[in-house]
Amino acid sequence: MQRRVFERIPVELTVRFYCYDNDYSGTVTNISENGMYICTNNMCFPFSPEFKIVIPLKAEMLNIPVKVRRITKTSDRYDGIGVEIMNPPRNYLDFVGEIRAKL
Numbered sequence: 001m002q003r004r005v006f007e008r009i010p011v012e013l014t015v016r017f018y019c020y021d022n023d024y025s026g027t028v029t030n031i032s033e034n035g036m037y038i039c040t041n042n043m044c045f046p047f048s049p050e051f052k053i054v055i056p057l058k059a060e061m062l063n064i065p066v067k068v069r070r071i072t073k074t075s076d077r078y079d080g081i082g083v084e085i086m087n088p089p090r091n092y093l094d095f096v097g098e099i100r101a102k103l
Helices: 090-101
Strands: 009-019 022-032 035-043 050-056 061-074 077-085
Touching: 009 090, 022 077, 022 090, 035 061, 061 090
Parallel strands: none
Antiparallel strands: 009 022, 009 050, 022 035, 035 077, 050 061, 061 077
């Protein structure tokens, strides 16, 4: 069994993401420097394997490029997606570092 490079941190964070010009929202339930899991509230949609997630912060909106690594599905609905952060920007790494420091 392969171990994660970075330990995931449990969070509850609302995010938006865009696939094929469609706007979606979800809740990040765990996050790390190189990935996150997003609950998608039983959405049914075709999606690109790569897209951007928008995380609203007080001072800015983080636009994070991601790649789908895992999909969870119940019946014909997607419950969530595990994504890898592609070339994590400094402001994202700082954001995760702040969350980790509060533990």
